[in-house]
Amino acid sequence: MFSSPLLPTSYFLLPIFGHPFHPMTVHFPIAFYLLGVLLTLAYLWRGRADYEQFAYWSFTLSWLAALVASLTGLVDQNQLELADPRRENVNSHITAGVALLILNGLLLYLRFRWPDVLTSRRWPYLGLMLLGTIAVLATAWLGADLVYRWRVGIL
């Protein structure tokens, strides 16, 4: 465990008055992705076309929000010195985040390419959605680990 991991200079590398910016952006991809999953399941259960339409929008917003969160995360990771061993933990977090971007992107592509994807390619689509769910939960878990276990971003 690192007692006081951040040098005073690191403070000035954090973007908004010394506060990490990334945590302000991370809730959106998580919430929109999980909302998309719930709406898809609701559509499969009730068969209402508007649920499926809202799920598509929700996955679109989650992908855009994951992109924004990734950019702010890349800025925030500069608070760590290059030799800081916690960069390894950040890398695991990044791997999960990139997996999320790819899986969420594939969902969007499939839905855009085949608007009836939930009928014509139901199981591959739902399988991707499940993998994306694992990726979003893993990204969030590893991110929280960075803060609450390894004290990244805590001054």
Ligand code: HEM
């Ligand atoms: C290239 C991509 C990413 C990088 C480099 C990155 C980096 C970081 C860093 C350095 C932290 C520590 C807190 C801070 O200093 O800001 C963190 C925390 C966190 N990250 Fe990421 N991140 C990335 C993508 C994502 C994405 C896409 C999500 C959401 C789906 C996410 C969710 C989180 C969460 C939930 C935390 C904990 C925040 C808290 O509890 O305060 N990250 N990340």
